[in-house]
Amino acid sequence: MEQLASLAPYVLILPLCMFLILGLFGKKMCPKVSGLLGTTVFGVVSVICYYIALKYFFSGEYQIGETYQQVTLFNMEWLRMNQDLVISIGFLLDPLSAIMLIVISTVSLMVHIYSMGYMHGEGGFQRFYAILSLFSFAMLGLVVATNIFQMYIFWELVGVSSFLLISFYYFKHSAVRAAKKAFIVTRFADMFFLIGILILSYYTRTFDFDKLTFITDGHVDAIVNSDLRTMTFLGFPVISIAMFLIFLGGAGKSAMFPLHIWLPDAMEGPTPASALIHAATMVVAGVYLVARLFPIYTFEAPHVLQIISYIGAFTSIFAAIIACAQTDIKRVLAFSTISQIAYMMVALGVSGYGGVNGLGYTASMWHLFTHAMFKALLFMAAGAIIHAVHSNEMDAMGNLRKKLPITHITFLIACLAIAGIPPFSGFFSKDEILVAAFETNKWVFAVEYFVAGLTAFYMFRLYYRIFWFGDPEEGYEHEPHEAPLNMTFPLMFLAAVTVITGISWAFGKVSFTELISSDFTSYEIHTHWNIALPSIGAGVIGILIATFLYLEKTGRPNKAVSYIKKPYLWAYNKFYIDEIYLFVTNNIIFQRICQPIAWFDRHIIDGFMNLLSWVTNKTSQETKEIQSGYVQQYAWVFIMGVITIVLLSLNL
Amino acid sequence: MNIPVESYFILSTLLFFIGVYGFVARKNLISILMSVELILNAANINFVVANRFLFPELLEGHIYSLFVIAIAAAETAVAISIIINVYRQKKNIDAKSINELKY
Numbered sequence: 241m242e243q244l245a246s247l248a249p250y251v252l253i254l255p256l257c258m259f260l261i262l263g264l265f266g267k268k269m270c271p272k273v274s275g276l277l278g279t280t281v282f283g284v285v286s287v288i289c290y291y292i293a294l295k296y297f298f299s300g301e302y303q304i305g306e307t308y309q310q311v312t313l314f315n316m317e318w319l320r321m322n323q324d325l326v327i328s329i330g331f332l333l334d335p336l337s338a339i340m341l342i343v344i345s346t347v348s349l350m351v352h353i354y355s356m357g358y359m360h361g362e363g364g365f366q367r368f369y370a371i372l373s374l375f376s377f378a379m380l381g382l383v384v385a386t387n388i389f390q391m392y393i394f395w396e397l398v399g400v401s402s403f404l405l406i407s408f409y410y411f412k413h414s415a416v417r418a419a420k421k422a423f424i425v426t427r428f429a430d431m432f433f434l435i436g437i438l439i440l441s442y443y444t445r446t447f448d449f450d451k452l453t454f455i456t457d458g459h460v461d462a463i464v465n466s467d468l469r470t471m472t473f474l475g476f477p478v479i480s481i482a483m484f485l486i487f488l489g490g491a492g493k494s495a496m497f498p499l500h501i502w503l504p505d506a507m508e509g510p511t512p513a514s515a516l517i518h519a520a521t522m523v524v525a526g527v528y529l530v531a532r533l534f535p536i537y538t539f540e541a542p543h544v545l546q547i548i549s550y551i552g553a554f555t556s557i558f559a560a561i562i563a564c565a566q567t568d569i570k571r572v573l574a575f576s577t578i579s580q581i582a583y584m585m586v587a588l589g590v591s592g593y594g595g596v597n598g599l600g601y602t603a604s605m606w607h608l609f610t611h612a613m614f615k616a617l618l619f620m621a622a623g624a625i626i627h628a629v630h631s632n633e634m635d636a637m638g639n640l641r642k643k644l645p646i647t648h649i650t651f652l653i654a655c656l657a658i659a660g661i662p663p664f665s666g667f668f669s670k671d672e673i674l675v676a677a678f679e680t681n682k683w684v685f686a687v688e689y690f691v692a693g694l695t696a697f698y699m700f701r702l703y704y705r706i707f708w709f710g711d712p713e714e715g716y717e718h719e720p721h722e723a724p725l726n727m728t729f730p731l732m733f734l735a736a737v738t739v740i741t742g743i744s745w746a747f748g749k750v751s752f753t754e755l756i757s758s759d760f761t762s763y764e765i766h767t768h769w770n771i772a773l774p775s776i777g778a779g780v781i782g783i784l785i786a787t788f789l790y791l792e793k794t795g796r797p798n799k800a801v802s803y804i805k806k807p808y809l810w811a812y813n814k815f816y817i818d819e820i821y822l823f824v825t826n827n828i829i830f831q832r833i834c835q836p837i838a839w840f841d842r843h844i845i846d847g848f849m850n851l852l853s854w855v856t857n858k859t860s861q862e863t864k865e866i867q868s869g870y871v872q873q874y875a876w877v878f879i880m881g882v883i884t885i886v887l888l889s890l891n892l
Numbered sequence: 893m894n895i896p897v898e899s900y901f902i903l904s905t906l907l908f909f910i911g912v913y914g915f916v917a918r919k920n921l922i923s924i925l926m927s928v929e930l931i932l933n934a935a936n937i938n939f940v941v942a943n944r945f946l947f948p949e950l951l952e953g954h955i956y957s958l959f960v961i962a963i964a965a966a967e968t969a970v971a972i973s974i975i976i977n978v979y980r981q982k983k984n985i986d987a988k989s990i991n992e993l994k995y
Binding site: 864865867868869870871872875876879 | 912916917990991992994995
C-alpha cells in the first residue's frame with residue numbers, strides 16, 4: 241500500500257513534466273531526441289502503471305475474500321472554496337481504474353513508439369510529442385480520479401489535447417474545421433455533464449466517488465440521505481435527470497448518436513493520434529464514466545440505464561451501416577469505433593448489479609480492453625498503409641498483402657478479433673455482451689446480433705479492399721513498401737496481445753470475471769454456446785459475403801449496390817446527419833434565433849449605450865463654454881454665488 | 893470728535909464693493925490689481941476698527957492688518973511681474989486677451 245502510494249503520483253507527474261519540457265524546450269531539441277525522451281519517460285510511466293495494476297490484481301493484498309477493495313492511494317486537497325466545498329486531486333485504485341491504467345499505458349506507449357516512425361520528418365514533431373504527453377497525463381488523471389470534479393477537470397483536458405491533435409496540421413483548412421467541430425460538440429455535451437454534476441453533488445453534498453457509490457441494502461447511501469429520491473422536476477425524478485445529464489456528457493465524448501458527428505471528422509488528425517485518442521482511450525471515457533457511476537445508475541436511475549441501452553443499440557447499428565458504405569479507410573474505422581463503443585454502452589445498459597447479473601458490466605469493461613487493443617492496432621495498420629500508398633481512399637489500394645506482409649497479418653488478426661471469431665479476444669468480450677443483452681432485452685439483443693454480422697462484413701470489406709481485390713486503377717506512384725520496425729513493432733505487439741488474451745481466455749487460464757465485476761466480487765460464468773455459436777455464425781456469414789463481393793475485382797459490388805441504391809446513398813452520406821446539423825444551426829438557430837438576438841443587441845442594447853454617450857457628449861459640448869478662460873467672468877460668477885448663499889442663509 | 897463705528901464700516905463696505913466692481917469691470921490688469929488692493933484695504937479697516945472698538949487693550953487686529961499689508965506687497969510684486977510678462981507676450985495688458993486657460 242505505502243509502496244504503491246509512493247509510486248502513484250509519478251503516474252501523473254512524469255507525463256505532465258514531459259509536456260512542459262517538450263512543449264517549452266522542444267524547439268531547441270532535435271526531433272529524434274524529443275521523440276526518444278517522450279517515449280522513454282512514457283515507458284517508465286507504463287512500467288509504473290503495470291506494476292500498480294498487477295500488484296493490485298494479483299498480490300491479494302487488496303482483496304477481502306473474493307472482493308476487491310477500493311483504495312485511495314493519495315488524495316490531496318487542491319481547492320478549498322469554503323468549509324463544505326473542497327475539491328481534491330487523488331488516485332483511486334479499484335479494478336476499474338486498474339484495467340484502464342493498463343489500457344491507456346499500453347496503447348499510449350505503442351503510439352509513442354509508432355509515432356517515431358510515422359511522424360518522422362514532419363514539421364512540429366516535438367509539438368506532437370508534447371501534446372501526446374499532455375493527453376496521456378490528462379487521460380491517466382481522468383481514470384484515477386477520486387472525485388467527479390477531478391474527473392471533470394481532466395475530462396476537459398483530454399478534450400483540449402484532442403482538439404490540439406486534430407488540428408495538428410493547422411495549415412489544412414479541413415483539419416481546423418474538424419478540430420473546431422470536435423471541440424464544440426464535446427463542449428456542448430460537457431455543459432450537460434457539468435449541470436448533472438452540480439445537481440448530483442449539490443444534493444448529496446459530496447464529489448467523492450467512494451461516497452457516491454457506497455451501497456447498503458440495494459440503495460446508494462448518498463442518494464438515500466439526500467432529498468434527491470423524492471424530488472421531481474417536470475414529472476421526472478431529479479436523480480434521473482441528473483444521471484441522464486451526466487450520461488450526455490459521456491455520450492458527447494463517446495460519440496453516441498446524435499453527438500457522434502465529430503468523430504469521423506476527427507480523422508483529419510495524424511493517424512497515431514487517431515489510434516490513441518479517437519479509437520482506444522478518450523472516446524471510451526464516456527463508457528468509463530457510466531461504469532464509474534454504475535451503482536447510482538442501476539439502483540437509483542434504472543430508467544436512464546434503459547435509455548442508455550437503447551441509445552447504444554441504435555448508435556451501434558446506425559454507425560455500422562454507415563461504415564459499410566464509406567470509402568475512406570480511416571472513416572470506416574471511425575464509424576466502426578462509434579459502433580463498438582455503442583456496444584459497450586449497450587452492455588452497461590443491460591447490466592444488473594452483482595454476480596452473474598453484472599455480466600454486462602464485466603463484458604463492457606473487457607470489450608473496452610480488447611477493443612482498445614485491436615482498434616488501436618487497426619488504426620496503426622491503417623497508418624502504415626497510408627504511409628505506403630499516400631492516400632486514405634480504398635480506390636488507391638488493393639493487392640497489398642505481399643507488399644506489406646506484417647501489416648497484412650496483424651490487420652487480419654484485428655479484423656478477426658473485431659468480427660468475433662474465436663479464439664481472438666474480441667470474440668469473448670462481444671459474446672458476453674450478447675449474452676447479457678439476451679438475458680435482459682431481446683430487442684437489444686436482436687439489434688446487437690445483427691450488428692455483429694454487419695461488423696464482420698464491413699471489416700472484411702475493408703480488409704479485402706486493401707489487401708486483395710486487385711491493383712488500383714491508376715497503379716501506385718511508387719512501389720509500396722513495408723513500414724520501418726518502429727512502426728511494425730507496435731502492430732505486432734498489439735496483435736500478440738489480441739491473440740494471447742483470447743487464447744488465455746479460451747483455455748480458461750484467466751477468467752475475466754475474476755478481475756472485474758460490477759461489485760468487484762469474482763463470480764463464475766459458463767460459456768453460452770447457444771448464443772456463442774449463432775454469433776460466430778453471424779460473423780462468418782458477414783465474412784463470407786465480404787469475400788464473395790470483394791475478394792477479387794468483379795462487377796459484383798456495383799451490382800449489389802444497384803439493388804439498394806437509395807439506402808446505399810444514404811449510408812454513403814452518413815444519413816445526412818451533418819447536413820441536418822448544418823440546416824438546424826444555419827437556418828434555424830442562426831437565422832431565427834441568433835440574428836434577432838444580434839439585432840436586439842446591436843440596436844436596442846448598443847443603441848441605449850450610444851444614446852447615453854451621445855447625450856453626455858452633447859451636454860458637455862454645450863456647457864464647455866462656461867469655462868471661458870476669462871478670469872473676470874469667474875470672479876463674477878464667484879461673487880454672485882457668494883451673494884446668493886448669503887441671501888439664502890439670511891432667509892433661513 | 894466722535895465718529896460713530898457705523899461710518900467706519902460703511903466706508904469699508906463702500907471700499908470693498910468699489911474694489912469688487914473694479915475687479916470684474918475694468919479691462920486693464922493694473923486696474924484689476926489696484927481693485928484687489930482696495931478690497932484688501934477694506935479688510936484692513938475692518939480689522940483695525942473692530943480691534944479699536946471691541947478690544948482696545950489688545951493689538952491683534954493691528955498686527956493682522958500689518959500682515960495683510962506685507963502680503964499685499966508681496967502679491968503685488970508677483971502680479972506686476974506676471975503683468976510685465978503678459979505685456980511682453982501680447983503687447984497689451986488687457987484681461988480679455990489672456991484666456992488660453994480654457995476648455
